[in-house]
Amino acid sequence: MNDNLSERLRFLKRVVEREIHHLRYSSGSVFVSPFTEKRAAMLGEDEALAEKLEAYTSRFCRLQDTTGDKLLPLWLRALGERTGAVADNLDRAEKLGVLDSADKWLEIRQTRNQMIHEYIESPQILADAINTAHGYEETLVAFALAMLTDAERRNLL
Amino acid sequence: MRLTDTQRQTIQNIVTDELGPGVSVKLFGSRLDDAARGGDIDLFIELDEPVKHPAQLAARLSVRIMRAMYGRKVDVLLSAPNLSEQAIHRLAREQGVFV
Numbered sequence: 001m002n003d004n005l006s007e008r009l010r011f012l013k014r015v016v017e018r019e020i021h022h023l024r025y026s027s028g029s030v031f032v033s034p035f036t037e038k039r040a041a042m043l044g045e046d047e048a049l050a051e052k053l054e055a056y057t058s059r060f061c062r063l064q065d066t067t068g069d070k071l072l073p074l075w076l077r078a079l080g081e082r083t084g085a086v087a088d089n090l091d092r093a094e095k096l097g098v099l100d101s102a103d104k105w106l107e108i109r110q111t112r113n114q115m116i117h118e119y120i121e122s123p124q125i126l127a128d129a130i131n132t133a134h135g136y137e138e139t140l141v142a143f144a145l146a147m148l149t150d151a152e153r154r155n156l157l
Numbered sequence: 158m159r160l161t162d163t164q165r166q167t168i169q170n171i172v173t174d175e176l177g178p179g180v181s182v183k184l185f186g187s188r189l190d191d192a193a194r195g196g197d198i199d200l201f202i203e204l205d206e207p208v209k210h211p212a213q214l215a216a217r218l219s220v221r222i223m224r225a226m227y228g229r230k231v232d233v234l235l236s237a238p239n240l241s242e243q244a245i246h247r248l249a250r251e252q253g254v255f256v
Contacts, residue, residue: 087228103220110216113232122211122241129212 005078010157012071016144019063026056027137035130040123050117053130057115060133060140064109067144075147078156098146100139108136158254159188160198165256167225172202175218180204183253185234197230198222200256201249207239 029052033039043050072093073083079096083089090102099105114120114129151157160168172182186199200222208214215233223231236246 085228087224103224106220106223107213107216110219111212114212114215121243124240125211125215125235128210132210132213132216 005074006156008074009078009151012066012074013148013151013157016063016066016071016148019059019066020141020144023056023059023063023137023141026052026059027134030056030130031134035127035134037123037127040117040127040130043117043126053117057112057130057133060115060137061112063144064112064140067140067147068105068109071144071147075151078151079154093143093147098150099143104136104139105143108133108140158184159191159193159196160184160256164226168200168222168256171218171221171225175214175221176202176204182256183249184256185249185253189252189254197232198226199232199234199249201234201236201246201253203250204235204237206237208235208237211235211237211240 030049039046039049043053068086068090072089076083076089076092081092081096087102087106090099090105093099094102111129111132114125115133117126120126120129148157168182172180181203183201183203184199185201187193187196188198200218202218215235218233219231222233223229234245234249236242236250
């Protein structure tokens with residue numbers, strides 16, 4: 001096992017754990033009550049909610065990026081697998097059993113474009129996008145942790 | 158329109174599979190410009206019925222079409238009776254060409 005790879009995995013483990021911790025905090029603040037179309041439509045006036053939502057979406061997006069764009073290729077390399085385009089890496093993760101569905105992951109990635117409240121003027125779409133991300137949170141966390149647990153089990157960390 | 162017949166058929170098949178036959182699908186944006194190169198595939202899909210999960214539906218269609226087109230970036234814009242109408246919808250409806 002390459003020491004650099006090991007060191008890099010250990011670093012990403014710390015990053016991912018912090019990102020999960022902060023995402024969960026923001027998730028608790030935003031979804032203290034359901035994120036309805038009505039709440040989505042109020043963001044222009046409700047600065048406190050807009051700020052909480054901003055933190056939630058940034059943290060969600062960051063964890064998905066760290067997990068899919070950084071941890072996944074590194075974990076695959078540590079296993080001696082070939083890495084390639086994001087979709088190929090996700091397909092590989094699905095085959096190796098750490099991710100339920102590569103398609104679903106890409107769909108969530110695509111939904112992110114609809115989570116930016118300054119840009120999405122339809123409260124119906126914004127609310128659906130935010131709730132979709134929220135519904136995916138545990139799958140996202142489980143994917144990151146599955147790779148880390150596997151790396152640990154193989155003494156790669 | 159810079160889409161091959163096969164690509165148009167692929168798009169139609171996926172949209173029909175998700176939403177049933179007879180749904181209006183238009184291409185708009187940079188792919189209409191025959192002089193340009195590359196670029197995202199922007200699709201405008203108009204529905205007669207309200208859609209319960211518009212963000213999920215748009216994302217699912219985008220990914221299915223993207224996967225079928227070997228990773229080319231696809232963006233789906235939806236119009237439905239329960240979604241607020243914006244300038245982009247009007248533009249896509251007016252400038253879009255049926256796929």
